[in-house]
Amino acid sequence: MEHNYPPTMEEVKREVDLHLEKNNDMAQIFDVYKGILAVQLSYMDKIKVQVNITEEEISDYFRKDKYLLSDQNLKINVQLFKEILSEVCRAIKEASPEAPDSLLKLSEAEEFKEENIEGFLEKVALFSKNQLEDYVAKKEIDKAVGLDSEVISFAIFMSLSPFYSLYMKEVRGITDFTLWRQSYCPVCGQIAVxxxxxxxxxxxxxxxxxxxxxxxxxxxxxxxxxxxxxxxxxxxxxxxxxxxxxxxxxxxxxxxxxxxxxxxxxxxxxxxxxxxxxxxxxxxxxxxxxxxxxxxxxx
Ligand SMILES: [Zn+2]
Ligand SMILES: [Zn+2]
Known part of the structure; x- marks a missing residue:
């Protein structure tokens, strides 16, 4: 059977437990993962995504090796994003109590204020992990909020993921990805790892x-x-x-x-x-x- 995203918590727990039987050192990292996934799943029904593109137009992108979001606009509900970000940070902190308390304040940072958030999300929309980390460091967001740029970048991506996943599911309803032949994603352009x-x-x-x-x-x-x-x-x-x-x-x-x-x-x-x-x-x-x-x- 092939897995389609998202998995259920039961499926995840079953697989995680198998890994923990072999190596319990990973318990905490998996708790972080499960905590974040629970947040993401709880927002799947609340996010509405519109895909205004035909199968033919998609094929045209793929033939040119162009991923869809390279110039299709994915509208992100900034209020929901902010809620998810705050919940994601809470989930990380809950699973790793030694994480700095400033994590719980990340969603209150300057960038996520009402007047800035849309511009910020537009700016980072097509960034890779490394690019987002660099940007966070360059803008000194890490210093302002008291967290590593890696942590900030991770929390942002995990909060964006439900929006991108739902967009992808809509696209998959229109076309499959058989025309695509790149190492990066046909939808959002991230490199597969x-x-x-x-x-x-x-x-x-x-x-x-x-x-x-x-x-x-x-x-x-x-x-x-x-x-x-x-x-x-x-x-x-x-x-x-x-x-x-x-x-x-x-x-x-x-x-x-x-x-x-x-x-x-x-x-x-x-x-x-x-x-x-x-x-x-x-x-x-x-x-x-x-x-x-x-x-x-x-x-
Ligand atoms: Zn090679
Ligand atoms: Zn993708």
């Missing part, structure tokens, strides 16, 4: 961490540099856990964490796997490979 080989046909399915769009990318090609020389594409895994793999390209030196559903004998939730496999990021980087999200100066 994990993929799965689905069990039914073993195709590689990329998934966006922000809007949760899923699309197929050929397995015998590097998604980042389009290298097709199979001698330069390989993968490794930790002995005893063959289902969780790191696929690397010797041409551009980037890696992609990949879950092999056939070996796993089920299709797991990639959001959960991203968290559960951080040891693979450490391994890959130790081997000299670069995260998919690292921006290429040459491109």
């Amino acid at each position: 994990i993929a799965r080989h689905r069990s039914k046909d073993r195709a590689r399915v990329m998934e966006c961490w922000l809007c949760h769009a899923q699309w197929v990318y050929p397995r015998l090609e590097c998604p980042y540099c389009e290298n097709k020389d199979h001698k330069k594409l390989r993968f490794f895994y930790v002995p005893g856990d063959k289902a969780r793999q790191v696929h690397v390209c010797e041409e551009c030196n980037k890696y992609l964490k990949t879950i092999d559903s056939k070996v796993m004998e089920k299709d797991t939730l990639l959001d959960v796997e991203v968290i559960a496999t951080t040891y693979l990021d450490v391994l890959a980087e130790r081997e000299g490979y670069r995260s998919p999200e690292e921006v290429d100066a040459l491109n």
Whole structure:
């Protein structure tokens, strides 16, 4: 079975519990994840998203390798966004009591005041993780609110995610993503950081961490540099856990964490796997490979 976003809390709990049986050190990070997801799910019915684009227009974007939100406007209800942000911060703090109290005040920051919030969200709408972190630091929002730019950026993305996910679901009702063949998301443009080989046909399915769009990318090609020389594409895994793999390209030196559903004998939730496999990021980087999200100066 393929998972469509969003999962239910029961599904998430079941998978998280399996990970915790093996490694209870991850209990807190998963509590943070579950707390945030509960907030996101509770707002899914309250958010209204309008998609005014035809199937033909979408195909036209995809043929030009253009993701939809590159110039389609996603209208975000700023009041709801602010509520979600405040709830997300509360959920993070609840799951990690040692987090600074200033987290509970983030939604009151200057940027989120009524007169600024729309401009702020427009400005950051197409930012990658790194770009948002840099922007937060450059504008000294981190200093003003007393939080790391990474934490602020994370909280903002987690609060935007329900809007993007609902937009993606609307789009998926109009078209599938079979025309799309990029490492970045056809809907919101974020770079995929994990993929799965689905069990039914073993195709590689990329998934966006922000809007949760899923699309197929050929397995015998590097998604980042389009290298097709199979001698330069390989993968490794930790002995005893063959289902969780790191696929690397010797041409551009980037890696992609990949879950092999056939070996796993089920299709797991990639959001959960991203968290559960951080040891693979450490391994890959130790081997000299670069995260998919690292921006290429040459491109
Ligand atoms: Zn996306
Ligand atoms: Zn490559």
